Amino acid sequence: MSDNFIGKPMRPGTASGVAAWRSPSNIALVKYWGKHGIQLPNNPSLSFSLTNAHTDMQVKYVARVEGKEKASIEFKFEGKQNEGFAKRIQKYLDSIVKYFPYLKSVDLEIESQNSFPHSSGIASSASSMSALALCLTDIEYELEGKEQDEH
Secondary structure, X not given: OOOOOOOOOOOOOOOEEEEEEEEEEEEEEEOOOOEEOOOEEOOOOEEEEEEEEEEEEEEEEEEOOOOXXXXXXXXXXXOEEOHHHHHHHHHHHHHHOOOOHHHHHEEEEEEEEEOOOOOOOOOHXXXXXXXXXXXXXXXXXXXXXXXXXXX
C-alpha cells in the first residue's frame, strides 16, 4: 500500500465504484477436521476446483462520513438479505482493516450468487470469501490509482 493513502481518510462522496469477481468453488475429497488460530486447518485436505461451480460477487463502495472504526455493509445472497453471512463478512472485515484501512471510510453493498445449489456439499463459503478478497483488493487498487497487472 502506498504511503500517500495510509491514514488519509476519504471525503464523503469523493470515491465510489464497483468491483466484481467470479471465483470457482471446490469439493473436498479429503476434508479437514476443525480449525485453530486464525482459520488454520487442523489437518491437510485435498480438493478439486470446480470451474463451472462458482460464486459471482459484486461490491459497490462509497465514501462516507468519518467516525466509525469499521466498514458498514449490506449483504444480499441471491437477491435476499442474509444477516448470518453478513455477520461473518463483518467479522472478516474487522480482522483485515489493519491491511485495508480504507474500510473505515466506506459503506459496502455486497451482492453474491452461486451457480450451484446452496448446501449441496460444494464449498460456497470458500468461493464467496475468495471473490470478496479479490473485490476488496480491486477497490484498494482503484482508490490508490494503481493498475492491476492481470485480471
